[in-house]
Amino acid sequence: MNEVFTIAGIGIVSTSFVLILKQYRPEFAFAAALAAGIFIFGYAVLTSSEIFEHAKNLVDISGIDSEKYAILFRCFGISIVTKIASETCKDCGQGSISSKIDFAGKISILLSAVPLYSEIIGIIKNLIDL
Helix, strand or coil: CHHHHHHHHHHHHHHHHHHHHHHHCHHHHHHHHHHHHHHHHHHHHHHCHHHHHHHHHHHHHHCCCHHHHHHHHHHHHHHHHHHHHHHHHHHCCCHHHHHHHHHHHHHHHHHHCHHHHHHHHHHHHHHHHC
16 A cells, blocks of 8 residues: 555656656656656556465466466556556657557457457357257
8 A cells, every 4th residue: 555655656756857847858858757657667566566476376276277367467468568658658749659559459468368269269169069
């Protein structure tokens, strides 16, 4: 819970800094905003390692093939990365590039999840054959 307040604080201070910098040195404002975003993302990933440990324990307990969970985590990672990249492009006024990043992320997620779709179709086929 404290991590959320830390991240929010860093975000507010970074935003204030970028807004002040934009008035005096607009050419450096984007670089400062990008650096702040990367720092916040890195901090969030480092502090969320506990989530991955719990997820690994759930995978071990469930008895379900860990490859299926890996696919879900891969899709989750793709969605996070594309969202951050898309929002960065929107902040720079590049809505067109932002929408293409969103589209590419959705396609990547669909391609990553093909093994799950195949499994679901196999299960449905077995149920129909009963």
